[in-house]
Amino acid sequence: MSDLLQIHKALADETRLRLLRLLSRSPLNVNEVIDILRMGQSRISRHLRILAEAGLVTRRREGTWIYYERSPDPQDKLVADVLHLGSDHERALPHFEADMQRMEAAIERRRQQTRSFFDSRRDGDELRHQSLDGAHYRQVALSLLPEHCDTILDLGTGSGLLLPALLARADKVIAVDASATMLELARASAGADGDRCEFRLGDLEHLPVRDGEADAVMACMVLHHVSTPSVALAEAWRALGDGGNLAIVDLARHEDESLRELADLWLGFQPAEMRRWLKMSGFEVQHADTVAPGIATNNDTDIQLITFTGRKPWQPAQSKSPRRERKRTASRATAAARSARTTTK
DSSP states (O other): OOOHHHHHHHHSSHHHHHHHHHHTTSOEEHHHHHHHHTOOHHHHHHHHHHHHHTTSEEEEEETTEEEEEEOSSOSSHHHHHHHHHHHHTGGGSTTHHHHHHHHHHHHHHHHHHHHHHHHTOOOGGGGOOTTOOHHHHHHHHHHTSOSOEEEEEEETOTTOTTHHHHHTTEEEEEEEESOHHHHHHHHHHHGGGGGGEEEEEOBTTBOSSOTTOEEEEEEESOGGGSSOHHHHHHHHHHHEEEEEEEEEEEEBSOOOGGGGGGTOSSSOBOHHHHHHHHHHHTOEEEEEEEEOOSOOOOOTTOOOEEEEEEEOOOOGGGSSSHHHHHHHHHHHSOOOOOOOOOOOO
16 A cells, blocks of 8 residues: 655655656656756666655666656555546646646657668668568568458558568558658558558658558557557557457567667567557557567577457447447548658567
């Protein structure tokens, strides 16, 4: 049981309230927080420790980096109520606009670093890591999709190696990537059926896709490149029509820092956090598994893959004619093309 007095003491400081506001939007490392709040490291570290001891924030190690975030799924009702109340009144705190602008700038620097990496590549072979078998994880990804779809949205299409197989299953494929260089490679990979593929430059956290435009969404080896994966999943939910399916293949949590050289922002994910993000976005989780990477090295440190499928539930008011209503919803929506960031497979 949480200590009511300890929680209120932790919140009785403007800086800690501002920290909680920031960390409710995205995980941040200490250097990013220092840059946003313009305060010294010792001061920031002390405030983070107080919030963590009160159960209001958690920390996660990503190799040599430590990221802090608001407690994502507090089991204690007191902590949950306090965090909810803070979110409802976050604009009442001082420096809201300045903090949000600096935070967005910090996150954009992550995106720009990743985007610069992929824009500098000229060959899909440069994107492969020796411990990962691309043909294997693409086959795993395909096994998670329905046999046929009207429209498949491929998130972070990268060099487009999955596109021919997606085009074989769909009438239309929408390939989204934040790197113009990757989209050019993807056009070449699409092959003879490329005329049924639309290539769109855009950020996975702000998809250039109408509401309900896709029947299925593929996220194959992309979320570990995304600044805020939970936001990308919420966007995938928006892009899907009711009853649509999401397929995810990504890295399980690991400690291989060498993947930073391939612009990995996150060293994989725990299945529990992926499931939490999916449920927060509104998905019904239908499948979850951990599978081998496809390359047998007899090494205990081999990076495993996690797989998930989720379904966007039908809305009750649309149950009589869901397909027709989904198309009406898509036609009413406006395209949301926005700032780009790099993702790939």
